[in-house]
Amino acid sequence: MAQTKPAGEVLREWRQRRRMTQLDLALEADISAKHLSFLETGRAQPSREMVLHLAEQLDMPLRERNSLLVAAGFAPVFSERPLTDPSLGKAKEAVELVLKAHEPFPAVAVDRHWNVVYANKPIGVLISGVPAQLLQPPLNIIRVSLHPDGLASKIVNFHEVRAHLIARLKRQIDLSGDAKLAELLREISAYPKPSRSVVPIREGNADDVVIKTILDTPAGRLSLFSTMTIFGSPVDVTLSELAIESFFPADSDTAAILRKISE
Numbered sequence: 001m002a003q004t005k006p007a008g009e010v011l012r013e014w015r016q017r018r019r020m021t022q023l024d025l026a027l028e029a030d031i032s033a034k035h036l037s038f039l040e041t042g043r044a045q046p047s048r049e050m051v052l053h054l055a056e057q058l059d060m061p062l063r064e065r066n067s068l069l070v071a072a073g074f075a076p077v078f079s080e081r082p083l084t085d086p087s088l089g090k091a092k093e094a095v096e097l098v099l100k101a102h103e104p105f106p107a108v109a110v111d112r113h114w115n116v117v118y119a120n121k122p123i124g125v126l127i128s129g130v131p132a133q134l135l136q137p138p139l140n141i142i143r144v145s146l147h148p149d150g151l152a153s154k155i156v157n158f159h160e161v162r163a164h165l166i167a168r169l170k171r172q173i174d175l176s177g178d179a180k181l182a183e184l185l186r187e188i189s190a191y192p193k194p195s196r197s198v199v200p201i202r203e204g205n206a207d208d209v210v211i212k213t214i215l216d217t218p219a220g221r222l223s224l225f226s227t228m229t230i231f232g233s234p235v236d237v238t239l240s241e242l243a244i245e246s247f248f249p250a251d252s253d254t255a256a257i258l259r260k261i262s263e
Contacts, residue, residue, distance in 0.1 A: 007051065007072035008040040014058045015040075017177065028057040048074045061112075061176060062240045080237035083117065091231070091239055098229065102246050104262030106224075112241035113180050114142045125217055125261055126247075127151070141245070142169065146188045153194045156214040156221070162193070164211045212250045220257045223250040 005013075015025050022040070026033040031050075038044035039054075046054070051072045055065040066076035083092050099107045099120040106126055109118040115138035127135065127144060134143070134150050142165055144150040155161050166189065173181045210225040224247045234240040249255035 004071050006042055007046060007068060008042045010068050010071050011054060011058075012040040013177075014060060014064070017174065018058055020058075025054070025057060029054055046072055048072070052077070062234070062237045063112075064176070066237065078235060078237050078240075083238060083242075088236070088238065095242070095244065098244055098246075104258045105247055105249065106258075107244060107246040108141060109242060109244045110141055111138075112176075112178065113138075113140070113184065115140050117242065122258060122262065125219055125258070126215065126222075128218055129154075140184070142184065142188060146191055148192055148194060151215065152191070154216045156216060157212070158194060160211060161213050210250075213247075219261055220253070222254045222257060224248065224254065225250050 015022070020028075022033050022036050026036045029036070035044065039046050039050070048069065051069055051074065052065065055068055060068065062078040063080070066078050066080075069076055081088055095109050095118055099109065099118055103120050104122055106122040107120050108116050108123055111117055130144060130150050134147055145155070145165060146152055146162055152158055152162075166185065169181060169185050169188075172178070173185060213222075213224050213226075215222045215224065226245050226247045229244040229246065231239045231242065249258060
């Protein structure tokens, strides 16, 4: 069984991950740098309140705050309930409402590992033709997008989309240290790149303000951009790790195709 790291070591690793010096964090937390040094080296033990205070300054995910509390000898304070739990019923309704309201445009709710938890009907047009084995739960949106048997051969600007998704994943790993995300990054980085990708990285109109995904589907060529929505001030681990990715048409032809499909 793996040994839990001391709380001070965890604090130091997270401070370094955030590229903060001891003085930086001490100033943010309104404590002395000497006291912080004692906490990181184990010469002083933090109180429960200090653990939560420092975790807040480091913007640690709720899951990691629970782990830090345990490392410091305290019980976790943030619940982690499945979305099927009755107490999360209203949150689930809110997610489903957002997904439904976004139709006829595609939208998905994903967990921290980019596994699809919920999806609206129009998402079907994006994954049409993807082999069944790639669509088995948990359907991972990054894996499906970049897998050679998934959407890779259908994404016109694949190299640009791949670079964007990998950069996004690397940032998430830097911020969270999540081992499963690191494993996902290694997996997708090893995928062979399709020969068909007619748009190189960075090519586009000067007026572009977002990276688009240009995708060939049985219904026609779609040009989409997306936004991410998260719960505000969640106190449950599950909700804090849930995000809704909503896809919007980047041109009038895409909007018309998606509206026609929904009729």
